[in-house]
Amino acid sequence: MERLGPGLEMLAFALVLLALMWLGWRRRIRRQSGIGTPQPTPADAGAERFRCAGQYVVTTTAGDWLDRVAAHGLGVRTGADAVVTDAGVVFERSGARDVFIPRDDLEGVRLESGMAGKFVEKDGLVVLAWRLGGTAVDTGFRPRYAEEKNAFVAAIEDLMGSEAGSGADQGKSVQ
Numbered sequence: 001m002e003r004l005g006p007g008l009e010m011l012a013f014a015l016v017l018l019a020l021m022w023l024g025w026r027r028r029i030r031r032q033s034g035i036g037t038p039q040p041t042p043a044d045a046g047a048e049r050f051r052c053a054g055q056y057v058v059t060t061t062a063g064d065w066l067d068r069v070a071a072h073g074l075g076v077r078t079g080a081d082a083v084v085t086d087a088g089v090v091f092e093r094s095g096a097r098d099v100f101i102p103r104d105d106l107e108g109v110r111l112e113s114g115m116a117g118k119f120v121e122k123d124g125l126v127v128l129a130w131r132l133g134g135t136a137v138d139t140g141f142r143p144r145y146a147e148e149k150n151a152f153v154a155a156i157e158d159l160m161g162s163e164a165g166s167g168a169d170q171g172k173s174v175q
Contacts, residue, residue, distance in 0.1 A: 025070055032071040036133020041100040046086025050155035054143040056080035056091045056099070058116040062129060062136035065115035069137060073097055077118070082126075082141050084155040089128060091141065099139065105131045109156040111149065115140045126152050 059074035061067040068075040078093040088102040107130055111123035118125070118140065125140045126149050143149045 028068075028070040028075075032069060035069060035071045035135050035137075037072055038074070038097075038132060039100050039102060041090050041098055042087050045088070045090065045100075048083060048085055049159065050084040050152060051081055052143045052145070052148040052152055053079075053081050054141055054148075055118075056082075056093050056096075057118045057125060057140035057142055059099070059132075059137050059139045060116050062138050065112075065138070068116045069132075074099065074137075074139075075116075080141070082143070082152060084152070084159055086159075089156060089159070091139070101128060101130050101139070103159055106156065106160050107131065107136070109153050109160075111153065112140070118142070124149070126156075128156065 056078050058077060059069045061069065073096050076093075076096050078096045080091045080093040083090045083092060086103075088100060088104075088106070090101075091099040093099065106128065109126065109128050112125045112127045113122050114120060115125065115127065115138065120142060124146070125142050128139045128141070130137060130139065141152070143152055
């Protein structure tokens, strides 16, 4: 009986913390309401160039790997398949809406060691730099098998380089 009081206090404290975290997340979504909505995956995305399973890590504002984009469910970490098609890159997420990045919105791809709470070995994450409406963002993906990350990067670089007549800047891609 003497432990009931402290136990209830700890439970109340935990509930208050959870409520504050929920409120913070809701405020972040409201603050980011001006960020464009990702386009749906087109019905005819063209030929599949590459596919790998892994983890969709997060989308952050470009250059700030701690500023998670909560709007449109982009800040939710999930298991996913990354698919490079003729039209762009699709993250087929389990339990969340798919994220489609049109080829024309891609600005670069690079390898990083971490972002927004996910830190791995050196160059363990594939990070795509792209434009979501008028906002520059970075999206991280961790392939299930390490040997797939370079093939994923190469497929994205090939996709960016295949833009016929667009003058795509190859200098934006970093390996």
